[in-house]
Amino acid sequence: MTPISAQPSAAFPQPVKVIIWDLDDTFWRGTLSEGAVEALEENLQLVRETAARGIVHTIVSKNDFAPAEAKLQELGIRELFVFPQISWQPKGPVIKQLLEQLQLRAPNALFLDDNPINRAEAQYYNPELQVADPAELPRLAPLLRASGKPDPTFARLEQYRLLERQQQARTQYNDNLAFLRDAQVRIEFREGAAVWPDLGRLEELINRSNQLNFTKRRVTKAELETSLSDPTRRWGTVRVQDRFGDYGLVGIYCLNLTDNRLEQLVFSCRILHLGVEQFTYAHLGFPALEVQGEVATTLSQTDRPDWITVQQPAAMGAAATAESATAAANRLRVLLKGGCDLGQLTSFLQAFALDVTEEFNFNNEHQIPVHLEHTLLLRAGREWPAAEQQRLAAALPFLGREAFNTNLWAGNYDVLVYSPLMDYTQDVYRERATGRRVPFGAYQDLTAQNPTAQAATYAKRRFQGMNEPFLRYFAEGFAHEGQLSATEFRQNLAWLRAQVPAPVPIFFLNGAEIDVPGSGETGAKQRHQLLNQTLVEFVASAENCFVVDVCDFVQTPADVTNNLRHYHRQHYRTLAQRLAQAISQWHGQHLPHSPWTDLKARAASLVPSKLRGLFGR
Secondary structure: OEEOOOEOOOEOOOOOOEEEEOOEOOOEEOOHHHOOOEEOHHHHHHHHHHHOOOOEEEEEEEOOHHHHHHHHHHOOOHHHEOOOEEEOOOHHHHHHHHHHHHOOOHHHEEEEOOOHHHHHHHHHHOOOOEEEOHHHHHHHHHHHHOOOOOOOOOHHHHHHHHHHHHHHHHOOOOOHHHHHHHHOEEEEEEEHHHHHHHHHHHHHHHHHOOOOEOOOOOOOHHHHHHHHOOOOEEEEEEEEEEOOEEEEEEEEEEEEOOOOEEEEEEEOHHHOOOOHHHHHHHHOOOOEOOOOOOOOOOOOOOOOOOOEEEOOOOOOOHHHHHHHHHHHHHOOEEEEEEOHHHHHHHHHHHOOOOEEEEEEOEEOOOOOEEOOOOHHHHHHHHHOOHHHHHHHHHHOOOOOOOOOOOOOOOOOOOEEEEOOHHHHHOEEEEEOOOOOEEEEOOOOOHHHOOHHHHHHHHHHOOOOOOOHHHHHHHHHHEEEEEEOOHHHHHHHHHHHHHHOOOOOOEEEEOOOOOOOOOOOOOOHHHHHHHHHHHHHHHHHHOOOEEEEOHHHOOOOHHHEOOOOOOEOHHHHHHHHHHHHHHHHHHHOOOOOOOHHHHHHHHHHHHOOHHHHHHHHO
16 A cells, blocks of 8 residues: 655656545535535646646545536536546445546556545555545645646547546447447558657657557667668557547557567557557567566457458658658757756747757655756766765665666757756765765755754655654764855866767756745855856856856746746746747757647646636547
8 A cells, every 4th residue: 555655757656647536625625515615726726737747637526426516617627537436435446446447557546535534445445556635735736746748738638538438438338349349440550751750659658658568668769760760670650549539649569570570569558448459460460479567458369350440541642751750850859957847848848849858856766856957966977986876875865776867978869958956056965984975955954953853854744764863874974065166066067068969059047036035045046146157157168058047037036936946837938938049049940839839838837717618629
């Protein structure tokens, strides 16, 4: 049984793909059956913002369905929930059946309920289900907002709406085969050059799918591009439609023509129970396949589902196909490295036809946020012996086993966008015995704190391993040096520039220069002013380096949230536009811009009332 922790990229043991909400005294304040309830704006906004990052929302609540649904409609939020289970039935079995309908695993679900008995029952029927009291939401909400990935068109939500329509129709049939024949399942196969425009989706499906991933051969984008260009490999994509809607690209195959062996056979779980994977296997002539690990279905060497028909792709001339492949290959690949708040840039940058890869802070195996972008950690990952990295990662809970991992040295990007704000913020500690230096915290000397009181503070935040014995060990074994000096900051920037290939530009995002009352970060404004000036001086003397200045539009405390590193949502759009303009100037070419993609990104971010109707389309 799994009480709440969080995802590898955002602090939960497994990625949270669905949030299951109780209603009374959880989603809203009060009990609906006893009278009026009070909407909680922070919960409404959390649903909107996380739905725009691909997290699905559903309901398991003991209430009468009609008044509960009416209240959700009144709040303008009903369209963002799928498969709502509102009845007076015990919640444990209901959640078990709900997860089967959603085709999701219990470890990928988070159940929020104010009643500990309901949470315990839910876990009894659903081992490994993640659960939390709604009182924990102030801590969990930022982690959830950093989860998933940008989905400004709510494509994932629409896929679950489609699944909901399909399963509702399925209940009307006593014979599953009769349902499948009436479903009018149609498959479209695309091969050769027609696969190239979907390169990003291929990489995602291969590396993220498990339930219907028969081969489980993970790949990098560079490896994928090489294989797609190999004439001895037959690559194809699978698209599915039925009378309930369009599932989109849901399958991938790669056939090694030399020995007639499948190297990739992967499907999205949303086409589970439609026979698509078996039909595809038959379509390929039942080639050799070595199934890796557990999968949700077993393939037959003879069956060919007769309720599925093949739909020919729309005519596409060779020139148009080549042009699409070239366009996909020519998109600038951007590595966006910094704090997780920068995830709000991604959907706006994608409006400029940029292929964005995110590398942000995450919660490690000890449930402690780890920022990988501090230059000291970057240097340690490059310069320390592996044994020393492993030793300190094991000894210091605030590092963890992935603290030295980064995509910076992979070289699979054309542009680096880097926020050095952790160099502005974190304090540095030196191990007395070895001289090794590590960053942690912000505007505080951890070794000077009362270990009992500090351990209690960390316990409230659910940090693991930051207990009183560790804090005493740390104070004895490490000396506090304070924040990185401006001189060393500049030296580390020069080191970074030397490590990144010279043709790759580095766009630095500087820090705001304002006082934020109540932030608890004394001297933060002055610190930002100092390192901003150091950054400007470095860029002036360095090759292929640029600064995107947030001070042009983040100028008052009203422009930030809890500290001067977190801006209000509208400013991330402005930052993305400034960044795209700077990249365009460096590139010497105008970046194509999609006003529609930008509009959808704004809608996902702001969700004004007049746009809520878009969710149902």
